Amino acid sequence: MAGWPGRSGGAGTTSVRSRSHRRRTPRPPRRAARRGEAWGRSLRVATTLKAQLREEITSALRSSDKVRLGALRMLSAAVTNREKEVLHELSDDEVREVAGKEVKKHAESIEAFEKAGRLELADKERAEREAVSGYAPPQLTEEQVDALIDEAFAETGASGPGDFGAVMGAVMGRARGRVDGTTVQRKVKERLG
Known part of the structure; x- marks a missing residue:
């Protein structure tokens, strides 16, 4: 083993220095971390939608509810993918927006399965939509949509088919995922007309 640096014995070995020359950085006490405090400061206690989603995934795992677990994991993956796209942590409103898109996907799948006569898959999609819909923004009623359209017409002064884009932009900007665009x-x- 001669000639190998770092090995004991033989030619060309380096001396092993004691480890006391290294500076150690102080670490927080373990008990403080368990209490929810790090370095004497309390951590943020407010629960976000993402935290609620993680808790619900855990409870679905414990209750062995595979359909609900699958739907919640899909929502969690969609939220993570959206965070990677925008390069920041999503706020609760942005999480609701992602959940609204997932609910819409489930609704489209239900419609497609019913047209194809696959009722068992449509029922599964309904259960998944139900699990995810708690995170979606509350949908507007027909009266609220009509009121938004009235406001948009008054604001834009729309009178003919050429003003369609302006009215749609105004309504959808205010509705923000709470109503179906169609x-x-x-x-x-x-x-x-």
């Missing part, structure tokens, strides 16, 4: 589109087209 519903608004149909109502605006009816109004514009």
